[in-house]
Amino acid sequence: MNNFSLNTPTKILFGKGQIANLGKEIPAGARILITYGGGSIKKNGVLEQVRKALEGRPVFEFGGIEPNPTYETLMKAVEVVKAEQIDFLLAVGGGSVADGTKFIGVAATYTAGDPWDILLTRGAKVTSGVPLAAVLTLPATGSESNNGAVISRAATGDKLAFFSPFSYPTFAVLDPVTTYTLPPRQIANGVVDAFVHTVEQYLTYPVEGRVQDRFSEGLLLTLIEEGPRALAEPENYDVRANVMWSATLALNGLIGAGVPQDWATHMIGHELTAMHGLDHAQTLAIVLPSVLEYKREQKRAKLLQYAERVWNLRDGSEDERIAAAIQATRDFFEKMGNPTRLSAYGIDGSTIPALVEKLKEHGCTALGEHQDITLADSQRILEAAR
Amino acid sequence: MNNFSLNTPTKILFGKGQIANLGKEIPAGARILITYGGGSIKKNGVLEQVRKALEGRPVFEFGGIEPNPTYETLMKAVEVVKAEQIDFLLAVGGGSVADGTKFIGVAATYTAGDPWDILLTRGAKVTSGVPLAAVLTLPATGSESNNGAVISRAATGDKLAFFSPFSYPTFAVLDPVTTYTLPPRQIANGVVDAFVHTVEQYLTYPVEGRVQDRFSEGLLLTLIEEGPRALAEPENYDVRANVMWSATLALNGLIGAGVPQDWATHMIGHELTAMHGLDHAQTLAIVLPSVLEYKREQKRAKLLQYAERVWNLRDGSEDERIAAAIQATRDFFEKMGNPTRLSAYGIDGSTIPALVEKLKEHGCTALGEHQDITLADSQRILEAAR
Numbered sequence: 108m109n110n111f112s113l114n115t116p117t118k119i120l121f122g123k124g125q126i127a128n129l130g131k132e133i134p135a136g137a138r139i140l141i142t143y144g145g146g147s148i149k150k151n152g153v154l155e156q157v158r159k160a161l162e163g164r165p166v167f168e169f170g171g172i173e174p175n176p177t178y179e180t181l182m183k184a185v186e187v188v189k190a191e192q193i194d195f196l197l198a199v200g201g202g203s204v205a206d207g208t209k210f211i212g213v214a215a216t217y218t219a220g221d222p223w224d225i226l227l228t229r230g231a232k233v234t235s236g237v238p239l240a241a242v243l244t245l246p247a248t249g250s251e252s253n254n255g256a257v258i259s260r261a262a263t264g265d266k267l268a269f270f271s272p273f274s275y276p277t278f279a280v281l282d283p284v285t286t287y288t289l290p291p292r293q294i295a296n297g298v299v300d301a302f303v304h305t306v307e308q309y310l311t312y313p314v315e316g317r318v319q320d321r322f323s324e325g326l327l328l329t330l331i332e333e334g335p336r337a338l339a340e341p342e343n344y345d346v347r348a349n350v351m352w353s354a355t356l357a358l359n360g361l362i363g364a365g366v367p368q369d370w371a372t373h374m375i376g377h378e379l380t381a382m383h384g385l386d387h388a389q390t391l392a393i394v395l396p397s398v399l400e401y402k403r404e405q406k407r408a409k410l411l412q413y414a415e416r417v418w419n420l421r422d423g424s425e426d427e428r429i430a431a432a433i434q435a436t437r438d439f440f441e442k443m444g445n446p447t448r449l450s451a452y453g454i455d456g457s458t459i460p461a462l463v464e465k466l467k468e469h470g471c472t473a474l475g476e477h478q479d480i481t482l483a484d485s486q487r488i489l490e491a492a493r
Numbered sequence: 494m495n496n497f498s499l500n501t502p503t504k505i506l507f508g509k510g511q512i513a514n515l516g517k518e519i520p521a522g523a524r525i526l527i528t529y530g531g532g533s534i535k536k537n538g539v540l541e542q543v544r545k546a547l548e549g550r551p552v553f554e555f556g557g558i559e560p561n562p563t564y565e566t567l568m569k570a571v572e573v574v575k576a577e578q579i580d581f582l583l584a585v586g587g588g589s590v591a592d593g594t595k596f597i598g599v600a601a602t603y604t605a606g607d608p609w610d611i612l613l614t615r616g617a618k619v620t621s622g623v624p625l626a627a628v629l630t631l632p633a634t635g636s637e638s639n640n641g642a643v644i645s646r647a648a649t650g651d652k653l654a655f656f657s658p659f660s661y662p663t664f665a666v667l668d669p670v671t672t673y674t675l676p677p678r679q680i681a682n683g684v685v686d687a688f689v690h691t692v693e694q695y696l697t698y699p700v701e702g703r704v705q706d707r708f709s710e711g712l713l714l715t716l717i718e719e720g721p722r723a724l725a726e727p728e729n730y731d732v733r734a735n736v737m738w739s740a741t742l743a744l745n746g747l748i749g750a751g752v753p754q755d756w757a758t759h760m761i762g763h764e765l766t767a768m769h770g771l772d773h774a775q776t777l778a779i780v781l782p783s784v785l786e787y788k789r790e791q792k793r794a795k796l797l798q799y800a801e802r803v804w805n806l807r808d809g810s811e812d813e814r815i816a817a818a819i820q821a822t823r824d825f826f827e828k829m830g831n832p833t834r835l836s837a838y839g840i841d842g843s844t845i846p847a848l849v850e851k852l853k854e855h856g857c858t859a860l861g862e863h864q865d866i867t868l869a870d871s872q873r874i875l876e877a878a879r
Binding site (some may be wrong): 108109110111112113114115116118119120121122123124125314315316317318320321322324325326328329332333344345348349352353356361364365 | 498504506507708715731739747751
């Protein structure tokens, strides 16, 4: 097992009716900014529940944070934070709202220049941030209890990540009932996203991290069992609860502590979203099977373990079991409604050189758990995914 | 799934050499009290590593915290905390030292009377405490990252628990190398303790907590695989690492969040330790199989799941599989060197009425996940364990 440092400070309030309890988690006297997205939380009553939980307190609101939240929009929220002297941010929505709110939090106290520099490849260090919390309505990214965020810049087509110790939500409210009204596409995306997050921390090479492996396999099995049911039975509380809890645990640091991590699929996928506007999870469903096929030799031991423990594939040669496990992964994504080929979205491959150019621009020249996926490899991975 | 609130604020520093990094986790200027037990940390070099990590800082030491730490000893440490104006406690050792240090922390700032009243059945509320952290040298209790502690009172033979929001260690250092020199009995006890902690949160009744079930099964499988190896190969780093990480995760709140919990085995076991001086884990190995047999009807569904997923028992009738799973549990404890009968310790059953009287005195009149294990049931469970 590798050495690790694991920090999971976000307090989780999970279950039916938990929004009503969030008031006591926010410091008394705080001037609170509720941040949200396109307004679905107005229709499904979640915003009303949050307002009620904060009744009588100084509350402001900022809506309109888009999927793949943009610097341009978020900087408007930063102006509100400064103008209204906000000292607590409450993100209400999915991963995009949580991610965007993390950026608002650190950008609002950043004084060393343009907050865009906070994004990873620009390298500016974050030294403070406005405290934040999340009310999650879309299980997917795990952003509600980790310290990372992915931000896009509309003007340039960039999509970049940052991590900061000031960006852990202090608490997160997860009420599965809030997910009942989500469109099927968003539930499907969430299940695929959580699945791929888990795979990125699991399907690498063995380091005798037995607990981490068993936990990852537990999340994958749960998502395989409950994902299709979440589509078929949208108001089955336990199914939605299992999906929601899986998605949070897939990216709170726990399963990735002490083991190698891949993340090539995410890095390549980000470019597809930035250039072609595909949903994040749509890109993952396309790229992951291609990465697994391309790196099957280096991932052999873990692919065999994955085949046996997750897909119960015990017959045939090693190569047959590996092929069957990758096919099962593909079938699972397709069953969730997420195609696994670029062609399904009318992308014919002519943009692959431009996508690779963007990877280069973003420093993604050595991806994967061995940092050996070069730009040429990424090109082949994309070509095999046509 | 049941509603839950989950708080895991303890930062984990895991791995070889991590003791060297603890200095920066303790606030600058803090007056630090290192607490420890019988002195094994002097022999194995751990105390020296800790001292080195804190070189040049105001450090005091308090040794002699015994297994099943006593109120009498801990109150002496409280005097040191007050006299030396200590503002950070660093527990170096196993669960007893961590538990004892938690009591020192809250007792030192308790002003409403005798700190013994903090123990659960005496009901006094804790409103503050001296911050603490732990350097773990004996994987077993999970105390290094939860907010509970069990304290004994030598004068009366009582053994009682408390939980406080001020008793979470701020960080915990887990270096598997520090466990190499542990006597086999302590490693065996630790594995059994972690196993039973997991079972207490798993073998109840189904509530569709699929992730919790899979995680619990993952810990049990890891302990079954690695427990005997930890005895056979004391300096196998990965084996010790897997045992250590399993023990922490078995009782940090995670696997028990949102599911019913039993704890009858622990409550009955505490009385055996208090009256007969058995090690904590020795009592668990005796009581658990008896509880499972006695409650097999109420636990039927989970016992069948346990039989299949943990022990791979798929053949025979339901009753046969349940019997085989309980027998496998018994065999595992015996293989670890922990007998599963009172008679192995020369306890003939004549003290059972007195043990039940102690349970009554400590309010343990309705144990288990259904709170339906009466004193008469506990008596039968003990009699069946002779």
